[in-house]
Amino acid sequence: MTIRQAQPADAPSVVRLLFDAINDIGFQLTGAATEQEVIDRLTNFFVQEGNRFSSNHFLVKIADGETAGMILCYHGSDAETIDRPILDVLRRITNNPTLTIDKEADEDEYYIDALAVSPEWGGRGIGTELIQAAEHHAQQRGYGKIALNVEQYNERAYSLYKKLGYMTDKETIINKKTYFHMIKSL
DSSP, X not given: OEEEEOOGGGHHHHHHHHHHHHTHHHHHHHOOSSHHHHHHHHHHHHTXXXXXXXXXXXXXXXXXXXXXXXXXXXXGGGHHHHHHHHHHHHHHHHTOTTOOOOOOSOTTSEEEEEEEEOGGGTTSSHHHHHHXXXXXXXXXXXXXXXXXXXXXXXXXXXXXXXXXXXXXXXXXXXXXXXXXXXXXXX
């Protein structure tokens, strides 16, 4: 079992996990009407460079030759740039040139955007391993802070993040839902 940088060929398994992690936000960020449309549009973004969902922003956990989990991370100072291609597509699809995307990451943090573990691999510590890999990735790049958002009702995830040393510093609204923004110094 290994954790490695995602590759475009990982799209089918990683995008499925990504959709499971972000669900309604996937509809918001792709402008799609059906689950298959969301997956198709996320796949298109995954295999292209320069956007939030590009494969180079993902780490994947490979176990027994399959993708057991994924984590999506980037630095908050890059968010505007990597969201621009997504916003351009959304504005074109909706014919709304003033459409905006909710701000999730602060400028001074390495941001964990999404985390998911395949149901077949759940309960084996893979989520923790992926978070620790993201923290290591951030440290290697010289970043001193890592952050994430967790839905307020997701007590299981919230407890895990607290156990791993993350602390709530504020509330954030994403796609009309309230999240706890949690940070950790590295």
